[in-house]
Each structure stands twice: as C-alpha cells, then as structure tokens.
Amino acid sequence: MTVLAERRARPRSAMWALTGHAVLAFTRNPVAAFFTLVFPLAFLIILAAIIGDQRTEDGVPIVQYLVSPFAVFGAAQASFVLVAADTASLRESGVLLRLRATPVAARTVLASRIAAAVLAAGLAVLLLTTVGVLAYDVQIIGRKVPAMLITLLLGTCCCAALGLALAALTRTVLAAQSLAQGLLISLAYLSDVFLAGVTLPGWMQGLGSALPLKHFARAMAETFEPTPGYGFSPGHLTVLVVWAVAGALVAGRWFAWQPRGVRAPRTVPEPAAPAPVRLSPPIRQRRSAPALLSGQIAYALLGQSRDMLGVFFSVAFPALLLALFPAVFGGGRVHGMALAQYLYAAMIAYTAALTAYVNLPESVVAARSAGVLKRLRATPLRFRWYFAGRLCAALVVSALAAVLLTAVGVGFLGVRLDLVRLPALLLAIVAGSLCFAALGLAIVTLMPAARSLIAVTLGTLLPLCFASEIFVVGDQPLPGWLTTAANVLPLRHLLRAVLAATDPAVTGPGFAAGHLAVLAAWTVLGLLVAARRRVSW
Template sequence: MDDDRPARPRPTLTLSRHAVRAFFRNPMAAFFTLAFPLVFLVIIGSLVGDERTPEGVRVVQFLVAPFAVFGVAQASFSVLAIDTAILRESGVLLRLRGAPVPRWSVLVSRVVASVVASFASFLLVGAVGVLAFGVTLQWRTLPALVVTLLAGTACLAALGMALTSVTRTVLAAQTAAQGLLIPLAFVSDVFIVGADLPGWLSAIGTALPLKHFADAAAATFEPGSGYAFSPGHLAVLALWTVVGAAVAVWRFGWSPRGSGDGRKGPPPAAPAPAEVLRQPSAAATTARPTAVTLLLGQTRFALLGMRRDALATFFTLVFPALILVLFPVVFGSARVHGLTMAQYLLPGMIAYAAALAGYVNLPESVAAARADGVLKRLGGTPLPVRWYLGGRVLCALLIGVLGAVVLSVVAVVAQGVRLDPVRLPAVLLAVVLGGACFCALGLALAAALPRLRSLTAITLGTLLPLCFVSEIFVVGEAPLPGWLRTIGDVFPLRHLMQSLLTATRPDGDGSGIAWSHLAVVAVWAAAGAVVTARRRGAFAGAEHAATPTRPLRIGVAVHR
C-alpha cells in the first residue's frame, strides 16, 4: 500500500503531458491561441501604437492585455470545450474511464493543458510587447497579474467544461464556443478597447466574465496603478467559475451523445452516384447523364452540406452581418474616408464572406473528402472528379452571392446605406470574380498540401491577417504603414474590397467597375487555376496521413 501512494500523481502528470503535447501539435489550436493574438498586436500596434492617451501614455501599453486575454480565452474556453467534446464523441473519454486511472485525472489533464497554453499565450504576447513595442512592465503589479490570469483561466475553463456538458455533438460545441466568444470579445474590451458602447451592449459585457477578465488584466499594465488588484472583477470571475463548475458536474457525461466526428453533413460525394443511378434512363439505357446534370447535382448536395453546417453558415453569413450592425452602433457617427461606418464596412464584409466561402470552406470540404477516400472511390462511379469539384466551386460562388445579398439588405434596411441600382452589376461582377479567385486559390492549396490540418491552418492563418492589411477589419482614417500596405497591395483581397467599394460608393459615377483592381483579382484567379490544373492528380488519391475532424473557425479551427 505504501509503495502505491507515491505513484498516484503519475497518471495525472502523464495525461497532462500528453494533453499539452497534443495542443502544441494542433496547428489551428496553436495558431489561434499563440499566433493570432500576436498578429493582432503587431498590426494594431503598428497602426496606432505610438499614439498617446490624454495622460501621455502610448496606446500600445494598453493593447497587450486584451489581445493576450483573447488567446487565453481561446485556450481555456474554446479549445478546451471542443477538444473535450471530440474526445467524448470519439469514445476516447469512455475508454479512459475504464482505464486504471482516476476519472478526475482525465479531466484535470485537459484543464492543465489549457492553463499551460493560456500562460504561454500571455507570456508570448507580453514578451513581444516589451521587446518590439517598448511596453513597460509594472513589476509591482506582477502578483495581481498572476492572480488575475489564474482566476480568468479557471473561470473560462469551468465555462468551457460546462459548454461541453450541455452540448450533444462536436459541431454544436464548436458553433456555441465561437458563436459566443467572438461576438462577446467586441463588447468586452478585447477587440474594441475603451469604446463608448450603448447601454444594452455595455450591460451584456458587464454581466459576463470576459470583460471583467480583460479589465482586471489591463489594470496591471496601467502605469501608476499601485498593486492593481481588482477585487470586484475577481469576485465576478469567481462567481462564474462556481456556476460553470456546477453545470459541468451536473451535466457532464462520458459516453458519446450524438454524431461526434463533427464533419459537414453527409459524406460529400456519396450521394452523387446514387443520384445518378436514380435517373430513370440510367438503369434502362446506356445514356450517360449530361454535364449540366452532374454539375447541378453536385452543387445541390454541396448546398445541402452547407445548410447543415451551422458553424460555416454562422461565420460566412451571420458573423459579417453582426459586424455590419455592431460597428456603427459602437462607433456612432464616425466616418471612414468620407463614408459612414456602415457604408464603408459593407464592401469589406462582402469581400470577407466571398473569401471565406472559397478559400476556407471549399478546400476544407475537398480535403476532407480526399482524406476519407471519397475522391478515390469516385473513380469507380459515373461521376468524374471534375464535376465533384465543379459543384463545390459553384456552391461557394452561390454562397458568396447570397452573402452579398444578405449584407446589402441588412445595410440598406438597418443602417440606411445607399446603393445605386445602376452599379449593382458591378457588385455582382466583383463578387463572382472574387469568389472564383479565392476558389482557385483554395483548390490550389488543397492540391499542393497533403494534410487537412496544415491546409486549414494556412487558409485561416493567411486570410485573417490579410483582412487587417486589406482594411477590411481596420477602420479609421490613419493610413497603414508602408510595409503593411505593400503586403495588402500584392494579394487579391484588398483589390476585391476596393472594387466593391468603388461599386457601392453613393457618390460614385459611371458603371462602378474598377477594372484595375479586378485585373489583379483575375491574375490571381488564373494563377490558382494553373496550379490546380497542374496538380489535379492530387484530387484522385486518398489521404493516408491525416485523420480529419470538423475544424473550429473564427474563423477559428481546431483539429484533433
């Protein structure tokens, strides 16, 4: 008996070590926890970091805390919730429950991994802030910072476990985690610091814990703030920790509850051969289905999969509409380059929706089908792979057009944006050409990269920073630094946004077609098409190196 006692902590330490390794080997979890807050800091710090507050303090001093808090929230809330849901729905938790380890050690190891990732994110952002931007550390406030970080991480981890406990599937956990975290970050002094929010938005942020975590962390970076302990904020975090832990204990289950792999709807290509066989003439004659029939059939099933994918639908259609409604409310009557906030945001959100549909959703679904061997099995069916891919491309283009329609309706009805009907064809041309460009680039990456995990990390990891340097998420009169503007000018997203801005300006004239910007978009589309055509054989074989799961998008994606 005495010999066994020293060995009791070992299962927890072993499981924790494996959980930490799994996290840092997960490209999307690592990117959105470590790299994404860092990208935020570099871009926003380069834009406004040297400006000064009325007290004479550089603005960058107040940027480290909120961006680091976002990384902590990703690790301790989103990643923990989704990772635990994946383990539950894949049956891993149930098998671990039957292993000779304490049940509590299995869950504690997941929390330990989230704590390690949270501290790593905070330290990384803080180190870059100090070394690259001259942020001043307040050594007197270091104990308060550690306490705040522990309290915030514990609170968000408890809420993450609670979210896993009340959801049935991986997709539900992913959708809820990002659907809550991303909008909440805008009203919790994380993405928008110090904004004068409307009363109802401020009340929402004050009632929930993320704002208290961000404000308590920000106080530890404020010069002359004493020891910077925030008892009120810490008390709210403690209360939410108790609530989250209680819900997790009450509803947590070890057994799978539903469809746990988190994939998009039915297998992407499986229905297509069945649809062909259901044609009355297919079984009785030698007539082959026409190309139009095959293309429309694949498009229909791709749209069905999109309709069943709540996470992709949210971030492609709903999230841009939320930004379009929220930013004008937050910034009031502020104008950007002579336009109202909503008028300026509309083309950017349309460009974002089209890019996300073609550059992220499309290659993700194709790579998943390749990993499952679906594309290889199509060789034995009457459906050529090219029509499978064509259906997915047409679906992405339709989603982009639908996003433009939804955003335009929201802008006109809710924000009073003016659109000239004469220039609506220019809007449609830009959306279709831009969507085709990002579909070509997405397929080129899917053909060039053998692993689904690395593919999604690259698509999201490049699209989101480009949104900032292309002035889609950066709103304000301050010009971009030269090096950031050069990056934006090279890639097509900025040109798509500018072509849409030309077509939607209320003071514009002529047809609204920005030929020079569309020419750059067309060149990128042609380049992507050439790469895809040269590597088309990559779509014919199964992928043996990766085990795909449904990614988490913020676009935020997490794979297991």
C-alpha cells in the same frame, strides 16, 4: 514502495500523464495553435504597425494597452473553446468512456484538461508579452506580476469550467465547437477585448458586464497599467470565481461520459431467403453536365449547412459586425463614406474571400482525407465538376450573406444601393470568388498535410483583411510597406471593386475594370499552380 504509497502516487502520475497528453494534442492541432497563439499575435503586430510610435500624454506607448486584451483572447481561446471542443471530441470518440473503466478518478481526467488549458493560456500570454517587451517597449511592472499570474489562473479556470459546462450541454463536437467559437468571438467585441477603450451603447455595456470575459479583460488590463498599486482587482476576480463555480455546477450536473445519442441496436428477425432472381446486365446511362453540376452543388450545400461554425463566420459574423460597428462608433466616416456604407462593401468582400479561400479548400481536403476523391476516380464524375459544384456552392453562400447584409444595411443602417449597378456588384462577387477559389485550390495542391490547411488559409486571410482595410475602421493611414503589400495582393482589389459598385457617390455602371483585371490575373496564377501540381487523389 508500499501499496498505500503506490495508491497515493498513482493519481499524481496519472494527472501528469493526462496533462502531458492534452498538451501534446494541442501542439499537434494547427487550428488550435493558430487561434490561441498566431491569431492574437498577428492582431497585435498589425495594430502596432498601424498605430506606430504613438504615446499617451504620460509618454506610455499605446501598444502597452494592446497586449493584455489579446492575451485574454488567447487565454480564453485555450481554456474555453479548446476545452469545450476537445472534451466533446473525447466523449464522442469513446475515449472518456474508456477512461472511466480505468483506475483514474473522474476529477483527475477533467483536472488534466484544465491544467493543459492553463499551460496553453500561459504560453499565449508569455508569447504576447515577450513580443511586446522586445519589439514595442511594453513595460512589465514587477510588483504587478503576482496579480497578473493570479488573474490569469482564475480567468483560465473560469473559462475552462464554462467550457466543460458547454460540453455537458451540447450533444456533438460540431455543436460544442461552433457555439464556443461563436460565443467567444461575439463576446470579445462586448468585453473590452477587440474594442478596448471604446464606449459601447448602454445595453451592450450591461450585457458585457454581466458575463465573465469583460471582467477577465479588465482585471488583466489592470496588471499592465503603469499606475501605483499591485494590480489586483477584487471585484473582477470575484465575478470570475462566481462564474467558475456556476460552470462547475452545470458541468457536474449534466456532464456525460458516454457518447450522446447512442442507441442500443434493435433485434430484427431475419427475413426469409428470397427466391433467386435472374439479373439482367446493368444499363449505364451517362448523366448530362447540368445534372452532374446540380448534384455536386446540392451535395456541397448540404455539407456546408451542417458546418455550423462555417455558417456563423460566413453569414452571421459579417452581419453582426455590420450592425455592431455603427452602433459603437456612431455616424463616423471612412475614406469619405459613411461607416455603414463602407462596412457593407467590406463585409461582402470578406464573405466572398472567406467562403472561397477557407471553406471551399477545407471541404476539398476533407474529401481527400476521407478517400472520397479517390473513389470518384472510379466514377464518370470528373474533378472539374466536383470542384465546380463546390465553387457554385460558395457563390450561393456569398449571395445569401450579401442578401442578409443588404437587409441589415438598407433596412436599418441607411445603406444606399443603386439597382443599376447591381450587375457590377454581382460580377465583383463572382470574380472575387473565382480568384480566391483558385488560390485556395493551389494551396490544397501544395499542402501535404490536411490538418495545417485552415491554419494557413486563415493565417493569411485575416492579416490580409487588416492590410486591405476590411477590418480597419477610421482614416488612420497604413504604413507604406503594408499598403504596398495590400496593393499587390487581391483582397484590396476585391474590396475596391465592390466599393465601386456600391458607393453612392460613384456614377456610371460601377464596373472597376482595373481591379477586376488584377483579380483575373491572380485567378490565372492560382489555376496554373493547381494545374501544375494537380490535386492528389
């Protein structure tokens, strides 16, 4: 091979190598695989189970119209969130800076990330479409397949360009990941993804129409419509191209290859050698139990305050749903209650479960991976105080979220809260937090790999939220098997305990003894599993 031919072949081989590396990193990231593949598929399966065999007037299964929005979410997750987070991570770890010292061109490095995003997005669409065709009689219109592929390619490239722009504008991995995930989840409710076919208020429609995700969802939905034509949506595709160009311009202007905030070390004159000091033997003081607990609570709260993504999903996201759903669905009723009143209780239950079952185990596993738990063995601090500090921090976060939900619900949505039953509400939150913290700790003891923990906790909690009617809006009855499973598992009992303490139609102190007993039984079971397996230091 001549030198010229070798130089021409080198970028192509580097492109394939870097793309393969990015795809391999995706397969080894359980959280990324969960949100890209498992999360949309779980939504599709649960909603299909709730809807059943309902069809339109033309005999088309309603599930036909559910595949495309969830496919768009998976594609946007792979191309927007992962590209932003992975690019920021490579920059912060110094990988991008080292790649700049190689013969690989900058455009090849960035193009490989986009190519990997396109492959991951295609895998998400293929998985959802295959399940839809095999399990729910979803039709693939052959003449619209080219439009589907072009829409997927343009939408993925648009989201990837915006992901690169977000990575260019943020300084840290945490900021890039938190903003990307928070923006995508929020926009999914405004862009015909999670609320497809619902008439939104005018300002929400205008905001969604100005952003690209809605056009991506509309263009993809057209390719699944069993109507004449070839499925192309020139208007929506044009908007995607415009946003892709805008994202590329922003990324090209502000993208940096070296880690942000790196400062050159300052030269400090060496101090003179100090005079020898005779040291007295150290005096060991045993700290009291309240001091140990308060220190661990403060430490845990400091860690949670630095987790922007956890704060968004634990505090901001429930309040956003509480404010959004009544604005979308109006003054409807759910199970004989006003929609806002029901969602108020549901979001309190969701926050208590999320902070104790997802965030708390994640902090314990992170400490175990960093060697913090092993170092604690050489200190007077017992693991029970460490775990109690994280549990109390989770209760504080749940209480803050409940206060915010109360401010939104009572102040703007007409939610009624009886102060006489406030102790019952606090007891339900504490009991639910204890229950899900015990179950989370049990999962920590059973999980040998820390990277798979969030995929397991979120992968079980989010479907359980649908089965337990946390996220289900309306009086559509659930399938019998799903109702039976929800009645056995603890989340529905937590919701019922919170409803008993917040329902204006309920008289008395509001204590739901039966549901609290079920939560206590699950708490004991989780603690028994955790005590038998023990936490690996």
